[in-house]
Amino acid sequence: MGNYNFSTITPAIRELSEMGMHHNQIAPELFDRYQVKRGLRDENGKGVLTGLTNVSDVCATKVVEGKTVPCAGELYYRGINVRELIDGFLADGRFGYEETAYLLLFGELPDQPHYEWICRLLADYRSLPTAFVRDVILKSPSANIMNTLARGVLTLYSYDEMAEDTSLPNVLRQSLELIALLPLLAVYGYQAHTYYHEGDSLVIRPPKPELSTAENILQMLRPDGAFTELEARVLDLALVLHAEHGGGNNSTFTARVVTTSGTDTYSAIAAALASLKGPKHGGANIKVVQMFEDLKQKVDDWEDEEQLRRYLSALLRREAFDGAGLIYGVGHAVYSVSDPRAEVFRSFVEKLSRAKGMQREYALYDRVAALAPQVIAEERHMFKGVSANIDFYSGFVYRMLDLPLELYTPIFAIARVTGWSAHRLEELATAGKIIRPAYANVCPHHPYVPMDRRHEKEFSAQE
The missing domain is CATH 1.10.580.10 (Citrate Synthase, domain 1)
Known part of the structure; x- marks a missing residue:
């Protein structure tokens, strides 16, 4: 292999990538036409039932007068x-x-x-x-x-x-x-x-x-x-x-x-x-810590709720931090009213912050946890409420424990x-069956074209 650099993107690779991009993009309206549950979730964000388990139960709703409501x-x-x-x-x-x-x-x-x-x-x-x-x-x-x-x-x-x-x-x-x-x-x-x-x-x-x-x-x-x-x-x-x-x-x-x-x-x-x-899965608590570091640079007074609201709104409008439009650590695929893990963790986070002399930062986290759902409700149309999840606090805890990022x-x-x-x-x-969901093909069929009849395109494979 010699000293080959595996991270090198050659001009030919970049050119072919641009040429073939449209073959890898599927029109959003096709997902509605074929009734595809993107992310295996329905239109309300609820996961599609794909199996049964005895291991654990994640509860976020209850039935009241025949209707399923968040709890x-x-x-x-x-x-x-x-x-x-x-x-x-x-x-x-x-x-x-x-x-x-x-x-x-x-x-x-x-x-x-x-x-x-x-x-x-x-x-x-x-x-x-x-x-x-x-x-x-x-x-x-x-x-x-x-x-x-x-x-x-x-x-x-x-x-x-x-x-x-x-x-x-x-x-x-x-x-x-x-x-x-x-x-x-x-x-x-x-x-x-x-x-x-x-x-x-x-x-x-x-x-x-x-x-x-x-x-x-x-x-x-x-x-x-x-x-x-x-x-x-x-x-x-x-x-x-x-x-x-x-x-x-x-x-x-x-x-x-x-x-x-x-x-x-x-x-x-x-x-x-x-x-x-x-x-989008395990790395969320890292994003929370990085987001708060950015917040502390942009907000002068951590106790000023108006300043905090403006920063949180900027996050949602892709005008702050990483431009992703997210308030990391707030919201969950299942929980809406509250994440029980975050609630249990919170009191221990407070104890550790006192021991580490970081009560002021803990108060900031708590303030953002209270304000973020309000700001999200004002900025976004939501099918369910949001609350701080365990990732919101875990990154802060790991930092107080001096664990490296x-x-x-x-x-x-x-x-x-x-x-x-x-x-x-x-x-x-x-001993269930192999899991094999279906994908619908949306690419039209067409005949094979011999090499000498293919349309020539300008291409420079410079390696």
Whole structure:
């Protein structure tokens, strides 16, 4: 391959791209004509029903006098309200992610022996194969840690003698190993990136078996390995709230679609990681943080609601920040009145902001969370209300925890691999058909034209 630059777009590629652009564009009116539910959503934004699940329930509406109306959002893991789940392990002084993983994978809450079992098992699995860090992670580090995660997961296939076995016990074993190993892949991948690309010191700190997932992330990431209990509790809570969110979100649906083809666990999880990497899915909290940094540059007085309203209106009119016309972190595909994850998270965000001396910034976030739905209602015609979602606060939390921006989406993946695994197991246990929706062709048929009769076009393939 030599020194070939894979990022080079040659003049010929650019020219052909412009020539062929019209072949890749489909007229919007055709979607209405063929009654296509774009994004698998109906005209009211509600997802098209494509499957059934026992894993979780995302509730945002209720029936009143025969009509479906929006209500305060609720989230259930295996039938248990997430609020009650969190209250339960906090009251007992436990970290919750391991308990949540057990619940999602096995369908019920663990008793004390089973809770201790899964904690020990995950601790035992937190060990990468010999020389894996040197040969896989430290060589060719990626600037995007999501790509590092995907490559690491696919490479682990080569170390598994039963990689192709899709029996439930083996897939469960693989799932538990990946739940344990994703934090190592993410943190070590980040350390390698900063060492090679930013000149930082390379610190590879091993996990400690007595620590929880959240505690290990912090101690492996930080040069001195130190963290406070509040920091670990808040990160643990973030992992619990991000662990699962129904079968219809893009990455979980991807995992289920790929699973129905009969492929291996590593390929299915790598596909889900590729989906989560997208800024419309897992990267939203990064956009929230960047948006607030822009806001703080443009708004002089953070307590002046009129100034904040003007900035939010400018966002919607594509006149501020990235020109996308969005207020990031506000609104959700399902929730309208409220996102229960954001509501649960909010009080802990406030506690952490006090501990970090960042109450003023927390007050700004709260102010924007209250104003944004009003501004959106004034600027846009909406079929449902909007509210702050969990991404609105999670990026702020990660910044207060001194987590690097590069790890925001990987932290999401570390949490959500549990949900992906639960849905993969459910798909395999149900033994359903391969998922294969239909696409209608709208390109007219036409005959093949021999080379000497094709219309010549000016073309300069300058390589």
